[in-house]
Amino acid sequence: MEENINYIVPRVGLGTYNMNSEEAEEMSYAAINYGYRHIDTAAVYRNEDGVGKALKRIFDNTDLKRSDITITTKLWPGGLVKVDRVKNKVGTIKSLDKSLRNLNLDFVDLYLVHSPHAKNKRLDQWETLLSQQEQHKVKNIGVSNWGINHIEELNDKGYPLPAANQIELHPWSQKPELVTYLKEKGIDIIAYSSLVPLSTWRHKDGENSLKTDEMYKDGEDSESPFKKLATKYEVTEAQVLLKWALQLGYAILPKSIQIERMKNNYDLNFIIDEDDMLIIKELDRGGSVTWEYGDPLAIK
Numbered sequence: 001m002e003e004n005i006n007y008i009v010p011r012v013g014l015g016t017y018n019m020n021s022e023e024a025e026e027m028s029y030a031a032i033n034y035g036y037r038h039i040d041t042a043a044v045y046r047n048e049d050g051v052g053k054a055l056k057r058i059f060d061n062t063d064l065k066r067s068d069i070t071i072t073t074k075l076w077p078g079g080l081v082k083v084d085r086v087k088n089k090v091g092t093i094k095s096l097d098k099s100l101r102n103l104n105l106d107f108v109d110l111y112l113v114h115s116p117h118a119k120n121k122r123l124d125q126w127e128t129l130l131s132q133q134e135q136h137k138v139k140n141i142g143v144s145n146w147g148i149n150h151i152e153e154l155n156d157k158g159y160p161l162p163a164a165n166q167i168e169l170h171p172w173s174q175k176p177e178l179v180t181y182l183k184e185k186g187i188d189i190i191a192y193s194s195l196v197p198l199s200t201w202r203h204k205d206g207e208n209s210l211k212t213d214e215m216y217k218d219g220e221d222s223e224s225p226f227k228k229l230a231t232k233y234e235v236t237e238a239q240v241l242l243k244w245a246l247q248l249g250y251a252i253l254p255k256s257i258q259i260e261r262m263k264n265n266y267d268l269n270f271i272i273d274e275d276d277m278l279i280i281k282e283l284d285r286g287g288s289v290t291w292e293y294g295d296p297l298a299i300k
Contacts, residue, residue, distance in 0.1 A: 008110055008140050008164045008188040009070050011246055012266055013038030015192060015253035016047055018207075023257050024050030025057075031262055032058050032069065040166075040190075040253045041103075042074035042114060043095055048102035056104055072110040072166075072190075073099045074144060077125055079117035080293060086118045092128040096137060111138040112166055115296045116150045126154060140164065142188075145296035148181050164188035167288075167297075169250060170196045170241060171226075172215070174284040178297070179248075191250040193290045194241050197226055208292040215289070225279060233270050243268045244280055 014031040016024045016039065024047035028039050032054070041051050051071070058064055075095050078086035087095060096111065111129060118125055129141045142164035143151070154161055165182055169175060169191035182189050195201050199219030202209050218224060226237045233240065238254070242265060245252050254265035272280075288295040 006163070006186060006188065007251070008142070009072060009190060009251050010036075010038040011251050012036065012242075012268070013040050013070070013072070013251060013253050014262070015255035016041045016051065017045055017192075017255055019045070019047050019050070019255070019257060021047045021050035021053075023047070025053045027257055027262060028054035029057055030259055031266075032064070033062070034263055035266055037068060038070040038072065038251070038253075040072045040192075042076070042112075043099055044074070044076045044114065048073060048099055052102055052104040066105075070109045071103060071105065072112065073103065073108050074112040074114040075125065075129070076114050077116075077118035077122070079119060079121075080115070084117075086121045087125065088121070089124060089128045092125050093132065096129075096132055100137065107137050107139060109139045110142055110164060111140070112142045112144045112162075112164070113146070115145045116143075116147070116299045117296065119299065122150065122153060123157060123159075126159060130160065142166070144190075144192075145291075147297040147299075148178060150299075151181075151185070151187075161185055162187055164190050164251075166190040166192055166253075168193045168196070168290045169245060170194050171244060171280045171283045172197055172285040173288050174281070175297075176284075189250045190253065191245045192253050194245050194252050194254060195238055196289060197224075197241060198237055210287075210289040210292060210294075212289075225283060229272070229276055229280075232276075233272070235270060236264060239264060239268055239270075240272070243270065243272055244277070247272055247277065 014036050028051050039051055041048050078084050132138050133141050140163035142162040144166035165187050226240050229240045230237045242252050256262045
């Protein structure tokens with residue numbers, strides 16, 4: 001298959017989902033100082049202001065410039081539940097402008113439509129983002145949690161396609177059809193929730209998902225494939241999962257509020273051999289589990 005993908009973001013970025021503003025500030029600052037050059041946030045995370053404070057500290061106290069750091073944030077489109085009003089053109093622009101104020105930036109490097117839940121207003125929101133790109137408020141525009149049918153809506157109208165699609169990807173949810181499509185279209189693939197197979201992924205009260213008890217049990221299994229590979233390569237299970245994604249060409253967004261884990265998530269200087277990559281390929285279980293309200297890829 002011919003691949004002509006323009007990598008929009010650095011391959012390893014810091015995810016900030018479920019961080020409060022203070023955590024987002026401290027972890028973004030520490031991560032950038034350690035070597036990260038991509039920070040991922042979103043309006044709905046309510047921590048953009050923390051990322052913005054970290055960036056100000058970086059630019060005030062280091063030699064790094066704005067052009068050295070890639071910032072991704074996301075438009076919450078609305079429509080997830082009945083009371084979640086879908087954003088019109090004005091609402092879309094207001095949301096972007098608020099994100100820019102929170103981040104204390106003139107532009108973001110990548111602005112994503114967070115999900116396809118706007119349904120029949122998806123095209124209107126995309127048109128609006130194109131207009132904001134023309135005004136240089138966003139460098140690249142993309143989507144998150146969009147399936148082939150959603151992106152084909154844009155294609156059918158002759159609109160420029162997304163620069164990137166941020167989707168749940170890990171060995172238990174490999175999405176081969178969607179991945180093949182994105183590669184054929186030259187759309188950068190950004191993986192989130194890479195660590196779903198770990199027993200510690202969203203295991204605390206209030207951290208809801210569609211992950212089953214069986215999945216948690218499999219993650220605890222001392223003979224799990226990921227534990228065996230971690231032992232073989234003398235790394236952590238998390239590092240195995242992250243490296244798997246990197247070797248497939250995906251950008252990754254590991255999230256941690258612990259400094260040492262943040263460093264480990266960045267230090268992926270080993271190679272999973274071809275035979276082991278083939279073993280991991282056979283572990284696919286199909287659908288996504290991150291969204292407790294159901295897989296957004298299934299939205300019509």
